[in-house]
Amino acid sequence: MISLEKICRSFTVGDEKVHALRDIDLRVSDGEYISIMGPSGSGKSTLLNMIGLLDRPDSGTYRIGDEDVTLLSDRRQAEVRCHRIGFIFQFFHLVSRMTASENIELPMILAGMEPKQRRGKVEEAVEAFGLADRASHRPDQLSGGQRQRVAIARATVMQPEILLADEPTGNLDSTSGMDVINILERLNGDGITLIMVTHDHSLGRRATRQLTMVDGRIERDTVPSLS
Amino acid sequence: MISLEKICRSFTVGDEKVHALRDIDLRVSDGEYISIMGPSGSGKSTLLNMIGLLDRPDSGTYRIGDEDVTLLSDRRQAEVRCHRIGFIFQFFHLVSRMTASENIELPMILAGMEPKQRRGKVEEAVEAFGLADRASHRPDQLSGGQRQRVAIARATVMQPEILLADEPTGNLDSTSGMDVINILERLNGDGITLIMVTHDHSLGRRATRQLTMVDGRIERDTVPSLS
Numbered sequence: 167m168i169s170l171e172k173i174c175r176s177f178t179v180g181d182e183k184v185h186a187l188r189d190i191d192l193r194v195s196d197g198e199y200i201s202i203m204g205p206s207g208s209g210k211s212t213l214l215n216m217i218g219l220l221d222r223p224d225s226g227t228y229r230i231g232d233e234d235v236t237l238l239s240d241r242r243q244a245e246v247r248c249h250r251i252g253f254i255f256q257f258f259h260l261v262s263r264m265t266a267s268e269n270i271e272l273p274m275i276l277a278g279m280e281p282k283q284r285r286g287k288v289e290e291a292v293e294a295f296g297l298a299d300r301a302s303h304r305p306d307q308l309s310g311g312q313r314q315r316v317a318i319a320r321a322t323v324m325q326p327e328i329l330l331a332d333e334p335t336g337n338l339d340s341t342s343g344m345d346v347i348n349i350l351e352r353l354n355g356d357g358i359t360l361i362m363v364t365h366d367h368s369l370g371r372r373a374t375r376q377l378t379m380v381d382g383r384i385e386r387d388t389v390p391s392l393s
Numbered sequence: 394m395i396s397l398e399k400i401c402r403s404f405t406v407g408d409e410k411v412h413a414l415r416d417i418d419l420r421v422s423d424g425e426y427i428s429i430m431g432p433s434g435s436g437k438s439t440l441l442n443m444i445g446l447l448d449r450p451d452s453g454t455y456r457i458g459d460e461d462v463t464l465l466s467d468r469r470q471a472e473v474r475c476h477r478i479g480f481i482f483q484f485f486h487l488v489s490r491m492t493a494s495e496n497i498e499l500p501m502i503l504a505g506m507e508p509k510q511r512r513g514k515v516e517e518a519v520e521a522f523g524l525a526d527r528a529s530h531r532p533d534q535l536s537g538g539q540r541q542r543v544a545i546a547r548a549t550v551m552q553p554e555i556l557l558a559d560e561p562t563g564n565l566d567s568t569s570g571m572d573v574i575n576i577l578e579r580l581n582g583d584g585i586t587l588i589m590v591t592h593d594h595s596l597g598r599r600a601t602r603q604l605t606m607v608d609g610r611i612e613r614d615t616v617p618s619l620s
């Protein structure tokens with residue numbers, strides 16, 4: 167159970183203040199499948215970063231379970247991120263000096279997993295995302311969509327409790343995109359909470375609960391009856 | 394008139410060779426509107442980089458008009474790029490220490506345009522792409538879609554002869570995306586040659602000529618009769 171109450175976040179540029187998140191109230195039950203859509207600049211990535219503990223709100227509370235994570239130290243927040251949250255970034259943030267395999271393996275190394283177990287999981291992920299013949303390429307030796315798939319593999323390889331996906335199919339053809347969505351939905355079927363930001367309406371409509379953001383607020387929050 | 398003949402390009406990774414472009418033959422008439430689609434990793438960005446003189450083929454010839462540009466020096470190629478080609482990169486490549494306005498202005502400074510004339514064009518572009526209240530933000534202070542629009546504004550502001558767009562709407566909601574497509578198609582209507590890589594079939598279908606790449610080759614090259 168994730169709970170955001172009266173979350174506000176603004177950025178200062180020169181003497182101007184950008185209100186990226188305005189009084190966000192949001193409750194997410196374990197295992198929900200939520201899509202977030204809305205115009206460019208409406209605050210979707212900022213909201214996802216907040217949920218992913220990559221950013222702190224200016225005001226408001228954010229609880230995971232009954233723990234107020236806004237009160238945690240940076241170090242404690244990093245632990246929660248490492249063990250409970252998987253994040254697929256809009257612009258991937260891969261480690262440029264590491265290969266695709268090494269990038270995918272990184273969360274497991276950070277979590278202290280055994281080398282043998284890690285290797286098995288990396289091979290599984292590389293297969294699942296069609297990266298078998300690109301596994302030893304570094305990001306600059308990969309196409310845009312290949313990098314995106316590495317980012318997705320990295321975020322999902324440890325089957326985190328909460329999976330946050332920011333435009334996961336933006337650089338993928340429809341076939342690769344559907345392969346990705348099928349994997350994400352299968353993980354959700356296994357109980358993982360899936361929150362996906364997307365500009366693709368055909369994808370957003372697949373979620374059991376659909377949010378629309380406009381100008382820093384959640385303007386719509388619907389559970390379509392025919393899904 | 395752009396003409397590629399038997400263009401080949403491969404990359405070496407370790408002792409493995411990736412054949413990114415295999416015997417590409419392509420003729421493009423002035424003012425054509427071409428879309429390039431195909432699976433992730435099929436060579437679309439590599440082909441566009443080749444046409445944009447950002448990369449050289451391993452073999453084959455590439456002519457713009459009757460000039461064999463593969464024979465030009467790096468410096469001469471840079472001049473052609475600067476004056477004749479506009480490029481919208483799949484991952485933008487904005488200058489991180491410059492504001493949105495400064496990024497858009499850069500090609501005009503490089504082309505030696507007068508400050509007064511530049512300013513007018515920047516303001517026009519900022520308006521056209523809905524960036525008026527983000528003009529003095531730097532890229533890290535912009536959303537993904539806002540960065541994409543800056544990249545598009547920069548590439549189009551000098552109305553180049555040839556406009557190359559790699560996934561120009563990948564990070565945009567449908568409204569912003571259509572605004573962009575309308576601007577690109579209007580430029581094409583003014584005579585600019587437009588070559589667009591896209592994963593969005595609804596966009597690809599709007600082009601008067603549609604190419605499909607698979608595994609380094611052009612597998613289809615069609616002019617739909619009902620367009």
Ligand SMILES: Nc1ncnc2c1ncn2[C@@H]1O[C@H](COP(=O)(O)OP(=O)(O)OP(=O)(O)O)[C@@H](O)[C@H]1O
Nearest residue numbers: 307308309310311404413433434435436437438439
């Ligand atoms: N610098 C490089 N070194 C090694 N291999 C590369 C390099 N650049 C691209 N490749 C490989 O060449 C192939 C074509 O890459 P390209 O970026 O052109 O694909 P693409 O069609 O644009 O894909 P996407 O739709 O995912 O953006 C890919 O399989 C990629 O792994």
Ligand SMILES: Nc1ncnc2c1ncn2[C@@H]1O[C@H](COP(=O)(O)OP(=O)(O)OP(=O)(O)O)[C@@H](O)[C@H]1O
Nearest residue numbers: 177186206207208209210211212534535536537538
């Ligand atoms: N570090 C920052 N400094 C200043 N303004 C920022 C910063 N990050 C984001 N913004 C602004 O906050 C607003 C929300 O940004 P955000 O990245 O959350 O939008 P988004 O909904 O993800 O957009 P897109 O669909 O284009 O990715 C935007 O108007 C953006 O300009």
Ligand SMILES: [Mg+2]
Nearest residue numbers: 211256536537
């Ligand atoms: Mg975003």
Ligand SMILES: [Mg+2]
Nearest residue numbers: 309310438483
């Ligand atoms: Mg590409």
